[in-house]
Amino acid sequence: MTSAIGMNELLAAALDAAMSSGASYADVRGVEIRAESLGVKGPAVESLERFDSLGFGVRALVDGAWGYACSAELDAAEAVSTARVAVEIARASATVMTAPIELVPEPVHRDSWMGPTEHDPFAVTLEDKLELLTSATAGMQVSPKIRTTRATMDLLSQTTWFVSSEGSSIDQSFVQSAAGIEAVAVDGSEVQQRSYPGSFRGHFASGGYEVIAEMDLVANAEQTAEEAVALLTAPLCPQTVTSVVLDGHQTMLQVHESVGHPTELDRVLGMEAAFAGTSFVGIPDLGSLRYGSEVVNINSDATISGGLGSYGYDDEGVAAQRVDLVKGGILVGFQTSRETAAKIGAQRSNGTMRAEGWENFPLIRMPNVNLLPGSGSFEDLLADVDDGIYMATNKSWSIDDKRLNFQFGCEVAWEIKHGKLRRMLKDPRYTGITPVFWGYCDAIAGPEEWKVWGTPNCGKGQPGQTMRVGHGTSPARFRNVSTGVSS
Ligand SMILES: [Zn+2]
Structure with a gap:
């Protein structure tokens, strides 16, 4: 200095x-x-x-x-x-x-x-x-x-x-x-x-x-x-409704956009929508909204090692914590600050306020929002798919401000036939509605496939701040997914 x-x-x-x-x-x-x-x-x-x-x-x-x-x-x-x-x-x-x-x-x-x-x-x-x-x-x-x-x-x-x-x-x-x-x-x-x-x-x-x-x-x-x-020279990803397995990288973006952002309490409270954005989730949904199937467990955890959202204290001096957001498929928590926690009668902030640098006022930013592992290997996820598609590596995303309707494109896909990967497919995309999509999640691979990914370019705020956030994910399987060709 x-x-x-x-x-x-x-x-x-x-x-x-x-x-x-x-x-x-x-x-x-x-x-x-x-x-x-x-x-x-x-x-x-x-x-x-x-x-x-x-x-x-x-x-x-x-x-x-x-x-x-x-x-x-x-x-x-x-x-x-x-x-x-x-x-x-x-x-x-x-x-x-x-x-x-x-x-x-x-x-x-x-x-x-x-x-x-x-x-x-x-x-x-x-x-x-x-x-x-x-x-x-x-x-x-x-x-x-x-x-x-x-x-x-x-x-x-x-x-x-x-x-x-x-x-x-x-x-x-x-x-x-x-x-x-x-x-x-x-x-x-x-x-x-x-x-x-x-x-x-x-x-x-x-x-x-x-x-x-x-x-x-x-x-x-x-x-x-x-x-x-x-x-x-690969054939195009078919336009159909089928079983889809996503790799850890695409699952990271899926969690980020459809769970991380809509559970930020400033968005949920509609505080200065232009500043933070909005959410399809409301305060009365806490403890009752079915966000996904019973296998879907998601937490916000700044205490794990190695994530981009791993820290000791947030930028208002609140100790890092592990908080359940979705448990057994039910919405059970939000990401909060000392100010927003007070607005919903919570006893304590769960420590998610971060600023990009010294120039910025801290905002609620997801730390590491993780899809907790289920059990079994990646091959086990495929084994229960008679006819489906495996998509890997995020290429594009689009989701509305309420974080409800989304469309994701991946770099590559493979057919799944009788539990095995077959032909490569190009330009895959899938669409969904957040709680419907997570409701059709029927398997998440186990801890041996779980990895903490990071995304360094999460934008929020006005003026905009770019934040680094982490997501622990395993490959996951979803039924009845609408697929097609990305542009
Ligand atoms: Zn983001």
């Missing part, structure tokens, strides 16, 4: 200034982010971006309304003036608010938390990273029909310091690492793509360079490219 004063001193100065200016509650958050993104196209470096950010934000509650102000100038005078601006904004907001904000209690925490990192990815030389990525793109040159090969790597290191007027003082830091490869095959006007381990820059997880090493990009390059070429 290059500050004239230390971060702890700065946060204390801002907190004092907010309280002495009339706040009934305040918290101050310092955030330092270091990120690096690499991209290789064919044999050449396509992009190399580095990003560093350090600043702090003050959140003040005055007369029952929030104010927020932030700065990247790390000195005592700036700490005081930023805190006063937050208080002034809150005071002005209070004159137009409809109901005063109340916060449910949270124990005072004085703690330090660190995510898992075995091998610091920022200590790996650029030469070594590019060598890995170019070896992977070279490994995908299996045919003249392979038109484009790409390999990417994304690294993030973040430290957060948090103090509140209630006495909490928390610092936490984590590292997240990601990598992926993709091959694009072309024949005339036909274009097909395959990615590994997932689309949209691959697989993201909390952890260091060991996360990337485990993916073994180079060893998977050939098969990834061969599947892209094979898709060029």
Whole structure:
């Protein structure tokens, strides 16, 4: 840090200034982010971006309304003036608010938390990273029909310091690492793509360079490219109603869009719909809405290791928790904040408030929303399908604002005949209505197939914030699904 004063001193100065200016509650958050993104196209470096950010934000509650102000100038005078601006904004907001904000209690925490990192990815030389990525793109040159090969790597290191007027003082830091490869095959006007381990820059997880090493990009390059070429001549996914098995990556997106977002309590409460979006779920549905079949169990869990939504405390100083959202197919929980928990009479926030950086006011953001594993292998899921389709790797998605009607496209599919995978199918898509679709889920593969995926680009808020969220999933089977061809 290059500050004239230390971060702890700065946060204390801002907190004092907010309280002495009339706040009934305040918290101050310092955030330092270091990120690096690499991209290789064919044999050449396509992009190399580095990003560093350090600043702090003050959140003040005055007369029952929030104010927020932030700065990247790390000195005592700036700490005081930023805190006063937050208080002034809150005071002005209070004159137009409809109901005063109340916060449910949270124990005072004085703690330090660190995510898992075995091998610091920022200590790996650029030469070594590019060598890995170019070896992977070279490994995908299996045919003249392979038109484009790409390999990417994304690294993030973040430290957060948090103090509140209630006495909490928390610092936490984590590292997240990601990598992926993709091959694009072309024949005339036909274009097909395959990615590994997932689309949209691959697989993201909390952890260091060991996360990337485990993916073994180079060893998977050939098969990834061969599947892209094979898709060029594969028949189209049929338009029918049939049994569908989804791989873990597509199940991740299905959980994200149709369970993660609609169970965010700010959406459920319809708080500033433009800001957060809305939900087909209502408060009276808690404990009674049949969200899915009896095998569907989904939780929100920031305490698991390795997810993009794994942390010790959220950005309002609430300890990370594991909360059931759907149990035995019934809606039993929401993702909450201290403010929204108070609105529904809950005793405690379940700790899901996060901000993209120091510039942003925290919002309810899903941590790791997980589809809990059932039992049996992937082959067991197929074994009970006489005639169906297996779809893998998300390619596109569309879902309405209430998170009810959706359409997903995948990169690839295979016919399932008499319990076995047969011909490859191209351009698969399926459509559904959230509770109907989950109601037809009749099997989820077991813990041995379960993996925590990450999606780094979840958008929410106005101005928009991009958040990194995790989803533990196993492949899952759904009956009576409408399938067709994606555009
Ligand atoms: Zn999202």
